[in-house]
Amino acid sequence: MRLDGVLFFPVTPFDGNGAVAEAVLAKHVSDGVAAGAGGVFAACGTGEFNALDLTDYTKVMTTSVAATQGRVPVFGGAGGPLPMARAIARAAADSGADGLLLLPPYLVSAPPSGLVRYVREVAAATDLPVIIYQRGNARFSPAAVAELAALPNVIGFKDGLGDLDLLQRIILTVRAAAPSGEFTFFNGLPTAELTVPAYRGLGVNLYSSAVFAFAPEIALAFHKAVTSGDDALVRRLLTGFYLPLVELRDLVPGYAVSLVKAGVRLRGLDVGGVRAPLTDLTPDHLTTLRHLTTTGLHLATT
16 A cells, blocks of 8 residues: 555535435545545545444445445544544544544643544554644654654654654654665644645655645645646746645635635535535635636646
């Protein structure tokens, strides 16, 4: 199993009654894979993992695995309270997922030693490969990541903090502890493209692309530009599309997810709105997103 290219984080569609819209999800995932996704990460942050119960989660994972048809790896989100995280890990395995993205435990803060214990206990509940997600209240020390990297099914570390000094120390510590081992690092910041050049300077080339969920043309054009050394196009896309998108995202808490879901609707797929406590875009913000998407598509094709 190898992750490469642009990583796709699909939204979770809801129907008019608020239930998971499985047929819409199947089309969303299948279209994303056909567009060129290098991997599918279902029921993660963009997929509103925080708002899904176990039944919802199982529907999302089963549908995503079936829609992908083995073309690329499928990872499922996991996290939250330890008993729930273990149950979700088992549900992901039963659904045919290829791995887990382990999100933070919620509400409580914990020292690195407690986070190590949390990851160990979730990883022990499944044989699936696990990627650790550092974000918010889950801040790992270099020694903690090196200890976890020694576990046979912990295969990667996704950084959502943006502390490049800490990440550099983590990378160096892990590589020194296992110089010949395979352990993958990811840029997991929201709207990751904005920081891709900085992360690539640390040797972190993989990143999650929320934009791919609603504008794969833009996400793929950016990926091609950044990997081929087309710095002029990288700058145009960052300045003309990604920077104003991030500025719009930061206007309202939770818009990192709401913007993506609105973008999918704007492109013609009715995925419904977001579940509480998130809020959908205001009409003015929706208009701004429409204009930004048009601009980004133009930049990506000229």
